[in-house]
Amino acid sequence: MIKVIGKGKTGRLSTWAPIAIFLFAGLPFVLPLSWLSLLTEMLILAIAATALNLILGYAGMVSFGPAGLYAVGAYTTALVLIYTELPFWLAFVAGPLLAGIIAIVVGWFCVRLTHVYFALLTLAFSQIIYTILFGWYGFTKGDDGIVGIPIPKLLQSIPNYYYFTLIIIGISLAIMWMIVNSPFGKTMQALRENPERTEFIGINVRVYQLSAFVISGFFLGLAGAVFCGFSKSVFPAYAHWMKSAEMLVVCLLGGIYNFLGPIVGSLVYIFLDKIISDFTHYWPLVLGLVIIALLLFLPGGIAGAIAGKLAMRSDKG
Amino acid sequence: MLRVENLRKSFTGHVAVADVSFELVEGKITSIIGTNGAGKTTLFNLLTGHLKPDSGEIFFKGKRITGLPPHRICKMGIGRSFQKANIFPRLSVFENIQVALMSWAKKSRNIFLRSKTLMVNETNQILENIGLNGKQETQAGLLAYGDQRLLEIGITLGSHPDLVLLDEPTAGMSPEESKGAVKLVQKIAQEMNLTVLFIEHDMNVVFGISERVRVMHLGRIFAEGTPEQIRANKDVQKIYLAEEN
Numbered sequence: 001m002i003k004v005i006g007k008g009k010t011g012r013l014s015t016w017a018p019i020a021i022f023l024f025a026g027l028p029f030v031l032p033l034s035w036l037s038l039l040t041e042m043l044i045l046a047i048a049a050t051a052l053n054l055i056l057g058y059a060g061m062v063s064f065g066p067a068g069l070y071a072v073g074a075y076t077t078a079l080v081l082i083y084t085e086l087p088f089w090l091a092f093v094a095g096p097l098l099a100g101i102i103a104i105v106v107g108w109f110c111v112r113l114t115h116v117y118f119a120l121l122t123l124a125f126s127q128i129i130y131t132i133l134f135g136w137y138g139f140t141k142g143d144d145g146i147v148g149i150p151i152p153k154l155l156q157s158i159p160n161y162y163y164f165t166l167i168i169i170g171i172s173l174a175i176m177w178m179i180v181n182s183p184f185g186k187t188m189q190a191l192r193e194n195p196e197r198t199e200f201i202g203i204n205v206r207v208y209q210l211s212a213f214v215i216s217g218f219f220l221g222l223a224g225a226v227f228c229g230f231s232k233s234v235f236p237a238y239a240h241w242m243k244s245a246e247m248l249v250v251c252l253l254g255g256i257y258n259f260l261g262p263i264v265g266s267l268v269y270i271f272l273d274k275i276i277s278d279f280t281h282y283w284p285l286v287l288g289l290v291i292i293a294l295l296l297f298l299p300g301g302i303a304g305a306i307a308g309k310l311a312m313r314s315d316k317g
Numbered sequence: 318m319l320r321v322e323n324l325r326k327s328f329t330g331h332v333a334v335a336d337v338s339f340e341l342v343e344g345k346i347t348s349i350i351g352t353n354g355a356g357k358t359t360l361f362n363l364l365t366g367h368l369k370p371d372s373g374e375i376f377f378k379g380k381r382i383t384g385l386p387p388h389r390i391c392k393m394g395i396g397r398s399f400q401k402a403n404i405f406p407r408l409s410v411f412e413n414i415q416v417a418l419m420s421w422a423k424k425s426r427n428i429f430l431r432s433k434t435l436m437v438n439e440t441n442q443i444l445e446n447i448g449l450n451g452k453q454e455t456q457a458g459l460l461a462y463g464d465q466r467l468l469e470i471g472i473t474l475g476s477h478p479d480l481v482l483l484d485e486p487t488a489g490m491s492p493e494e495s496k497g498a499v500k501l502v503q504k505i506a507q508e509m510n511l512t513v514l515f516i517e518h519d520m521n522v523v524f525g526i527s528e529r530v531r532v533m534h535l536g537r538i539f540a541e542g543t544p545e546q547i548r549a550n551k552d553v554q555k556i557y558l559a560e561e562n
Contacts, residue, residue, distance in 0.1 A: 179428045186408075186432040187425040190416040193405035200365065201417040201476050202391040203425060211426075257407075 017177075021170055028159040040162045042270040043169045044227045049250040049262030050176055051219030056248070057256030058180055059212045060192030061111075064119045066220050066247050068106070068126025071239030073099040073221025074228040075133060078146045088152050092225050099221020100214055102129075107213035111206045114195075123241060130239035145235035149228060161230055168226055172219055173263075179215065180259060188212050249287070253294060255301020264303040318343040318512050319364070319395075319480055324373035326359055333359040335536035336373070341480065341514060346506055348515040348523035350547075351533035352560040357516040358400060360533070361484050365397045366390040377480070396478030400485045402465035404472065406458025410449055413457050413468055415440045417475025440475075446505055447471040448497075463494040467501070474505065480512045487522050499526055520557070524548065532556075 028036055048070055055061040073095035080091035106125045110118055133140050140146070155161050179185050191198045191208060199205050228234050237243065246269075254265025272290065276283045298305045319341040326334040333356045341347060351357050362368040364375060366387040375383045382390055405413050418436040419425050444450050447467045452460065457468055466486060473481055486502065487495035503526045506513045517523045523530065524544040532540040532553050540550050547553055 178431075181432060182428040182430055183419045183424045183432045183435060184426055184428045186412060186416055187419065189408060189412075190405045193407055194403065197399075197403045197405065197472070198416075199387045200391055200397055201472060202388050202420045204386070204388045208425075 017173075021166070024166055025163070028162060033158050036162050037158050038270060038274060040158070040165050040230055041227075042266050043162075043165045044223050044230060045247075045250060045266040045270065046263045047169050047172050047226065048220055048223035049247050049254070049266050050173065050259075051216050051223060052247045053251050053256055053262045054176060054180070054188075054216040054219070055209075055212050056251055057258075057261065058185060058192060059188040059209060060195075061209060061213070062115075062119045063110075063122040063213075063216075063244075064241065064248070065106075065122035065124070065126030065244050066216075067241065067243035068122075068129040068239050069099045069103055069217040069220040070224040070227075070243065070247075071126075071129055071133060071234075071236070072102050073224030074234045074238050075140065075146075075224075076221070077225040077228045078149050078234040079140070081149050081151070082146060088155075088229075092229065095225030095228070096218045096221035099224065100218035103214045103217025103221075104210070107210045107217070111209040111213065123244070126239055126244060127241065130236055130241075133236040133239055140236070143236060145233055147233040149232045149234070151229050151232060155229060165226055165230065168222070172222060176219065177259060184208075184211070249291060251301075252291065253301060255298075255304030255307075257300060258303040258307050261301050261303040264306075265301065268302060318378060319514075320376040321364070322374045322376075324360070324363055324375065325371045326363055326368060327371060332536050334363060334370075337533075337536070337538055338373075339531060339538060339541075341512055343479075343512050344510055345528050346503065346513040346515070346526050347529040347531070348517055348527040349531045349533050349538075350517050350520050350523060352556060353518065355533040356536040357518075357533055358484055359536075361397060361482050361516060364390075364482060365395060391476055391478075394477075394479040395482065396473040396476045396480070397482040398466075398469045398473050398484055398486055400488055402462065402469050402489075404457045404465055404468050406456070408457055409453065410444065410455050410457050410460065410468060411440055411453040414443050414471050414475045417472045418443075421475060421477045443471050443474050446474070446508075447501065463490045463498070466490060467498065470498075470502065470505075474509075478511065480514070481506070483513065483515050485517055486515070488518070495522060499523075502526070520548070 027039065031039065048066065052063065052066040055063055076098040077091045077095040080086055080094050081088065110121045113121055134142055136142065155164055187203060187208060191205060195205050224238065250265040250269045251262045253268055254263065255261030272287065273283060276286045280286070294301070300308065322338050324334055324337045337360060349357055349360070359368065363370050366385050366389070369384045374381060377393060377395060380393070382393065405416065415432070415436055418439050419432065422436060424430065424435065441450070444453065447470055449464060449467060449471065457465065460468060466489070470486060483502065487498050490498060499522060502513060505511065515523045515527065527544055530542065530544050530547045531538050532547060534556055540547060540553055
C-alpha cells in the first residue's frame, strides 16, 4: 500500500516530544556555555522557521518576507523595555501581538496575490519595515541598533535564558502542532494542494490564507521577542531579506512537508554555520553548495527523507 | 430548483454563452450536451460563481445567486465536479473527502479539535458509496485516473449538495469505467435525492440516464427534449457529424 507522504513515525510526535524536552532540559549540565548559547540561538531560529513553515509548507504560500514580522516582534519588545517602565513580560507579549496585528494589514494585501506575486509583495513589505527601522533614527536608533536592553536578572544567565527559550519553544510547538492537526490545519493543506477546488467545497480561500498568515506572523514575532531578550540588542538587519532567506533555507534544509523539518533544518544550519565558519570565511559558498546538493538529492529535505525511510520500514514490518 | 434567465458571457468579443435560459426540476437527472467549444464549461463556471456573467440572472431555490463567490454558492447547496480530476493530490483519499465534510459541518475554522477523529463515519460512508473503500490511506494523486475522478465526485458529495453539476465526469475513463461511473451517479442521485446536471461531449454517456437533454451549440441552447427526441433530431446529428469530419 502506498502511504501518504510525511506520515511516517512523526505521527507519534506527541509520545516522544516530552522525551525530547527532557533531554534538552539536561543539556545545560553537560554542554559548555558557548554551546548552550548556540543551542538557544538554534531553538529561536526553530520557532521562526516553524512559524514560516505554517504558511510555506502547510498552506503553500511562499513568503519572502518573514523577517519583517520577526523584526517587528524583536523591536516592539526592545522599544517597550527602553522607553517605558512596563514589566518585561508585558514587553515580551507585546512583540508577537504587534507582529500579529501588522500581519493582518500586510496579509490583507498579500493574499490578494498568488505565487511569485505574493512572494514579491511579502518581500516588499519586509523591506519597508527594514527601511523604517533603518531610517527612523530618532526612535529606533537606525543602523546603530538598540543595545543594552534591560531584561530581568533571573534571565540574564545563559542557562536560565536557555530554559526560558525551551519553555517558549515547547509551548509554541505544541500550539502549532495542534493547529496543523486541526480541521483548520487540514483545510490549509487542502488549500496548498488545490486552492480552486478548496473554494468549491465552500472555503473562503482569502480568509483562510489571511488567518494562516496572521498565526504565522504572531509566532514569527514571538521568535523575534525571544531573540531580543537573548541578544539584549536589536538591529535593522533582523528585518533584512537576508534574514528571510535564512529562514527559507532552514525550512528547505529540514523539509517543508514535515512538522519537524524546520527544527531539524535549524539544528543543521546553526551547526554547519559554527563548524564551517571555524575553517573558512566562505561559509555562504559552502551553504550554497549544500542547498544545491539538497535540492537535487533530497528534495523533501532531511526530515522528509528520514520520515520517508521510516515509513518504508514500517510498511515492510 | 435552479432557474437561469438570459445568461450571457463573452470573452474579448467572442460570445461563449449567449442568452441561455433554462430551469431544472428537483430530483431529476438532466444533461447539457454539445461539441467542443459549445460553451458548456463556461456555463458551469457562471452557475458556480467561478465567472461573473455580463448579463442575465441565476436563481437557486428562489434566491438570486448571480455573481456570488464560489464558496457561498457551494454553501447554498450547489456542488460541482471538474473536467479534469480536480482533487487534493498530496492528501490521502480519506482526507480528500474529510476536508469537504468538515467545511460542510462548519468545522474548518476550528484549531482546537483533532481532525483525525472527525467525521470518520461520514467519510467512510461516502468512500463506500463511490467504491473507494479500502484505499483510505492512499495518497490521492497516486490513484488510477478513473479512481481520481470517482474521488472528485466524492469530494463534491462531501459538501452535501442538493444540486450537483458534473462536468464531463467520464472524460479520460475507459468505456468500462465510464459505464460504471454513470451507474454510480445514478445510484447516488436516487439514494440521496439529488438533482444532477451533466454536461457531456459524448451523447452516449448521458442518454441512458437523463430524463431531459439540452443541446448547446455556439453558446446557445439549441434543442431540448427527451433523449429519444434529441437522438432523432436531424440538426443535432448534423452538428455532431460536422465535428467528426
